[in-house]
Amino acid sequence: MFEVQQATPGERSEWTVVAGGSRILLVAETDRARLLAHFEAVRAGFAETLDALVADGLSRTPAFALLDTSARPALLAVRGMATATVDESGREREVRASGVSSWVETQLVDPATVSLGASGSGDALPLVEGVVRAVGVVWSTAQDAEDVGATVAAPPRRERDTGPVDAVPDIVAGPAVEAFAPEPEAEAGPEPEAEPEAEADPHTRVPEATFTDVAAASPAEPAKPADQSGYDHLFGATMMRSVEDAAVRPDEEDEAAPPRIALPGFITDSFPPAAGRLEGDHDGLTVMSGDLPERSRPSADEADAAPPAPAPQRFAVLLSDGRREPLSAPVVVGRAPSISAVPSLRGARPVTLTSAEDDISRSHVAVAVEGDSVVVTDLHSRNGTMIVLPGTSPQKLRSGEPTTVVLGTVIDLGSGATLTVEAAG
Structure with a gap:
């Protein structure tokens, strides 16, 4: 108000x-x-x-x-x-x-x-x-x-209803339900002919006795054979072997085994066998980790001498009237710039730039730094904005579309009013 x-x-x-x-x-x-x-x-x-x-x-x-x-x-x-x-x-x-x-x-x-x-x-x-x-x-x-x-008023308080409560009337009994009487059975007609029994499928297995018959025929506790021990009764053919027979021994050379391949010397000499390795344990082609020389690790002084991370690039714009504006925060450049024209740029500051013909829009262009790049956005100006990248021909920006530029880029607002992207000292 x-x-x-x-x-x-x-x-x-x-x-x-x-x-x-x-x-x-x-x-x-x-x-x-x-x-x-x-x-x-x-x-x-x-x-x-x-x-x-x-x-x-x-x-x-x-x-x-x-x-x-x-x-x-x-x-x-x-x-x-x-x-x-x-x-x-x-x-x-x-x-x-x-x-x-x-x-x-x-x-x-x-x-x-x-x-x-x-x-x-x-x-x-x-x-x-x-x-x-x-x-x-x-x-x-x-x-x-x-x-x-004044506008946020408290809601009216509702009083509790503490009056007498009417008693619930008794349920009036309805008429008694007549007892159900089954209908008389209809006269029996001629009995349908019995269907012939289907022949049994030869592939279907029919049990010879039911569960009741099996329970009646089997004793309560089957007698365990005296010669069974452990869990051998669960397996039909358990093979018993002595420790001597189960011992693992190297296979004897088979006369029918194929002869070994003689590898060239340049292969066998490249990777000599490690000390203590059994003969025939290396195929001559596989490189084992023990055969590789140990890698030297950098010392503490060398690790401390590592180059520091480069400092972030800082930028500035050089105006045609000689002023130099750092891009530590986004800038809105124009004849009478307003930061409200670009609400998405937080912390932006206005920079006034005029020309002889007065062709620059009130809020003409916005320049900001995103990461390590400079971004230029034409704010729907009346005469548009041209940019000239180093070594290229001039090109016109699309209204409202951010465009990334490099160092040395000239931003032309018209009538001799320009901004040049430079590195801040």
């Missing part, structure tokens, strides 16, 4: 206050159609309001003061004769746009009170949303806290 400063009787005000959501606009405008357009833009957002104000060109843009308190830090923009008084942590300062052809835009980290326009000597009336004529408007954090407490 905002407090609108009314003019005194007989006093004429050239300012109009447009309120919508968490944004307030003080503008020197009286046209009804333009005010309705500003009202819809204020309800939409901060950047949308700026676009609506400069819709007819910068030269026809009226004086205004715009405040957006929907997030922290709050945004404030002032143009022309409009003024804003800000109270931050007990320190009061005034924001003006004198000597600026576009407007002054700033961020308010912890504002307590913000006054747009004159204080006035008339009555102060509350305004939540709408369009009214006034000499000024005031916003404070205390008013926002009161608005939240």
Whole structure:
């Protein structure tokens, strides 16, 4: 909620206050159609309001003061004769746009009170949303806290019903259910002829006795043969061998075995057998780990002398007017740049660059560092952006599409306004 400063009787005000959501606009405008357009833009957002104000060109843009308190830090923009008084942590300062052809835009980290326009000597009336004529408007954090407490009301308390409870009436017995009487059997007709028994399948095994017959025929505890021991009764043919017979011995040479292949000397001499290895245990072709020489390990001094990791590359841009802007944070370059035009670039800062023909857009191009590369994005400028990579012909950027460039790339905004990507010292 905002407090609108009314003019005194007989006093004429050239300012109009447009309120919508968490944004307030003080503008020197009286046209009804333009005010309705500003009202819809204020309800939409901060950047949308700026676009609506400069819709007819910068030269026809009226004086205004715009405040957006929907997030922290709050945004404030002032143009022309409009003024804003800000109270931050007990320190009061005034924001003006004198000597600026576009407007002054700033961020308010912890504002307590913000006054747009004159204080006035008339009555102060509350305004939540709408369009009214006034000499000024005031916003404070205390008013926002009161608005939240007034709108979030506690739900009405529901009292418990402790009255007497009616007794449940007894269930009225219904008519008795008649006993079920089976229907008389129908007269028996002629019995159907018995079907001939099917012949047994010769492949089907028919048991000779049922489980009952087997239980009756078998004794309760079968007698165990005296000569059985251990689990031999579970196997039909258990072979018993002595330890001498089960011992493993090397196979005797078979006269019918094929003769061994005599390998050339350059193969057998390349990998001499290790000491203590049995003859014939190596085929002459397999390289064993024991045959390889030990690898030397680096000493502690050599390990400490390893080269350190290279420092990350730092970049900067050289403007055509001689200024040098480091890219420690993203920059938005244009005739009157606004960081709200690129909300995705956190921590971006505006850099103003003009030309003789004044063909540069308000927020023309954004330059940022991603990893070890520089990325350039044309912000839907009016005349477009050209880039010239070293050793290549100029090419035009696509609007809104980030493009990676290298050191030495020239970014041409038109009318002689350029930016050159360099390495920061």
